[in-house]
Structure formats: C-alpha cells, structure tokens
Amino acid sequence: MYNFEYRQAQSVADAAKAVGADEEAKLLAGGMTLIPTLKQRLAKPSDLIDLGGIAELKGIKREGNAVVIGAMTRHVEVATSDVVKGAIPALSHLAEGIGDPQVRNRGTIGGSIANNDPAADYPAAVLGLNATVITNKRRIAADDFFKAMFETALAADEIVTAVSFPVPEKAGYAKFPNPASRYAVVGVLVARTGGAVRVAVTGAGPVVFRQKEMEAALGKSWSADAIAGVKQSAGGLNSDIHASAEYRAHLVTVMAKRAVAAAG
Amino acid sequence: MATVTLTVNGKSVTATVEPRTLLVQLLREQLALTGTHVGCDTSQCGACVVHVNGDSVKSCTMLAVQANGAQVTTIEGLATGDKLHPMQEAFRENHGLQCGFCTPGMVMSAVDFAKHHKSPTEQQIREWLEGNICRCTGYHNIVKAIKAGTEAMGRTA
Numbered sequence: 331m332y333n334f335e336y337r338q339a340q341s342v343a344d345a346a347k348a349v350g351a352d353e354e355a356k357l358l359a360g361g362m363t364l365i366p367t368l369k370q371r372l373a374k375p376s377d378l379i380d381l382g383g384i385a386e387l388k389g390i391k392r393e394g395n396a397v398v399i400g401a402m403t404r405h406v407e408v409a410t411s412d413v414v415k416g417a418i419p420a421l422s423h424l425a426e427g428i429g430d431p432q433v434r435n436r437g438t439i440g441g442s443i444a445n446n447d448p449a450a451d452y453p454a455a456v457l458g459l460n461a462t463v464i465t466n467k468r469r470i471a472a473d474d475f476f477k478a479m480f481e482t483a484l485a486a487d488e489i490v491t492a493v494s495f496p497v498p499e500k501a502g503y504a505k506f507p508n509p510a511s512r513y514a515v516v517g518v519l520v521a522r523t524g525g526a527v528r529v530a531v532t533g534a535g536p537v538v539f540r541q542k543e544m545e546a547a548l549g550k551s552w553s554a555d556a557i558a559g560v561k562q563s564a565g566g567l568n569s570d571i572h573a574s575a576e577y578r579a580h581l582v583t584v585m586a587k588r589a590v591a592a593a594g
Numbered sequence: 595m596a597t598v599t600l601t602v603n604g605k606s607v608t609a610t611v612e613p614r615t616l617l618v619q620l621l622r623e624q625l626a627l628t629g630t631h632v633g634c635d636t637s638q639c640g641a642c643v644v645h646v647n648g649d650s651v652k653s654c655t656m657l658a659v660q661a662n663g664a665q666v667t668t669i670e671g672l673a674t675g676d677k678l679h680p681m682q683e684a685f686r687e688n689h690g691l692q693c694g695f696c697t698p699g700m701v702m703s704a705v706d707f708a709k710h711h712k713s714p715t716e717q718q719i720r721e722w723l724e725g726n727i728c729r730c731t732g733y734h735n736i737v738k739a740i741k742a743g744t745e746a747m748g749r750t751a
Contacts (some may be wrong), residue, residue: 336613430725435649
C-alpha cells in the first residue's frame, strides 16, 4: 500500500469539505473494496477521510411508505433488520447474500452504491425498487444515479447520506453468484410498486440496467411464465473468465423468473 | 504516524502506526499476537479473522487506525488460562483441523456464528463458512466441530 494521511470526519459537512478541497483525497466507508484496492496499489489517494465515526449516517427507519437506510449502515444490519424484513424482505435477502459474514460486518450500503461495481448487488435493489439516493446536496432518483462502470452521478464533494426505498407490493431478488467472491455473475431484482413493475439487472452489463421488455410482460401478467419467452440480447454484456456474454444473457431470464417466483 | 489506543484481549494497548498499517500487522508485528494468520491477504481466506466490538472481521482488510477505541479479541484471547474455550475444545475433540493454518480464523468465525445461532443446521454452518477457506480437511470435521462448539457454548451461556 502507498502511504496516505488518515483522518476521521467529524460530520458529513466536514467530510465533504475535506474531500472537496483535495481531488486526491478519498472517502473511506466500510473499506471492503477500497482497502483491497489500496493493497494492490491500484489507487494512490493522498488522504483517506473515514466516515465511520459519523453517527447520523447509521441506522434504518421506516418513514411513511419508505424504508430509509443510512449510508454507513452495514450489510449485516440490513440483512437482520426487523424493519427491512417486515417491509422489503427481498432487500434483507439481497444483503444477506453479499460476500461473506465478515464482509457483511464491515461493508456499507453507501460505499457499495458509490463504488458502483458492475457486479455488486445493491445497485439492483436501488434501481429495481426505484429508490432515491439522498446526498449532502440533493435527492437523486435511481434512474439518474448509476452512470457507467464504477461511475455515478455523485460530484467530487458529494456524499451519499442515505437511501430511501419505497415499500413495494411485491419484490424478489435472485442471483447467480460467483462461487468464490459471491459477486453477482447475474442478479435480477423484480418489484411491483403501485402497479408499476421494475426489473433491474446487475452483473450482466457494465452497469446495472432495467430490462424493459420484462417489465412490460410482468405488467400484463405477474408470473414467471410471463417472462419465460423474453430473451435478453447478449450485445454489450460483460464477457470474462467467469461467463460469456451469451451465458449472462441466458442467466438474465433464468434469474428474473426465479426472482418473480421468490416475490410470490 | 498515528497513535491508536484499543483494547486487545481485555488489555488496553497504545501503539504508533502508519495510517496504512493493517490491523493484522499491528496485532502480529507490534503486539506479537501471531495466532492471527495472514493467508491470502486478499480478503478471501479468513485466516486473519478477529473480533472487533464483538463482530468477526478480516483483520487484513481493516486499517489499524479504524480500530482506534475498539475492543479487539484474537484467538489468544479465547482460552481462560489452560482451559480452552468451548469452541477450541470442540475443534480438538472433533479433529476440526489438519495443518492448523486456517484454524484461528475458523475458530474466531465460529464463535461469532455461535452467538447468532443456538441450534444450527449443517447448511447454516456451511453457508457461514463462505469467508473461511481450509485447504486440508474438506470441511467435514470443521462443520462437526462448529456444531458441537455452538451447542457447548449454548450450555455454558
């Protein structure tokens, strides 16, 4: 690891100021991606601004018809929260499948979505459940947040403070995990909220995307059979040692059917 | 350099570290607690698992400065004098190891598991071990050990 300066931010404003003043500075959330990246010398930040001491970024609460999860809330807390299990069981199921228990004890929702790994689970939840990403500056709709591989709508001095998930009527998540890392080779979240259906696919492409043909089919008939005939094109999908684009395309339909079945 | 103060196995410790010093480096190289191992050094294998504020974490993927103020327990902190912790005893009784390299991480992970599962199924144990890799045993006796250790911890709790 290259050396860097470290400091614990006292508040969100303090962290935003520090990271805005120095373009070489980076925010540290759970560190489950950033620390391995630093260890491989793939990044050389001048400073790490640790968000771990900011209490207001932690916690899960029900606000009207939404579940609001603080950015520094760990995966284990989302997986075991009675509020999440009661309102959006698909979301607790998703969090329970991230990495391994030790990763879930450190990794955070804010860190995951700000990193926007193409194979991460949370982007599928944020996009599929039509969540709103709340930052220190504004509220960003899920459709506008995930821009490209490892790229989001966040400005340099913008920090995710929470994610607000509308409570769906039905939702389900199914993924084909990489057997070593548990990252999604393909993961699909399906949700029906106020009559509107969303199907979000992670792992398959360079960035999470909506499968609109499946949304239309499920809008007409909410059943796994309704999407059995919808074929995902392999064009533009990821192809690597784990799976070819064609294999991933096939998995999109399989995982979507399983997600609908899980949603009931 | 940074100064960190933390509690390790019940004792208060103050150390001077570089910001880039990993928790496992502090434990092994400065505090001489070499029971915690580094296997893969890429957050996969779990040989470095310790408890931070009661939760099992990979100490190769956490900075020492992030543990400032925390309660850390390592494998050296489990036994009481010569009396093994019930999970250590269960690993011994069930021969849940061969070469022993992964064992400290396995035991620390298993103790965390036992806190959340009172009468576990084999499936739950195997899923929990996602973050711990053993290259010798085929896991069979490790799973048996964790089941026995979890039940023993339930009896003494």
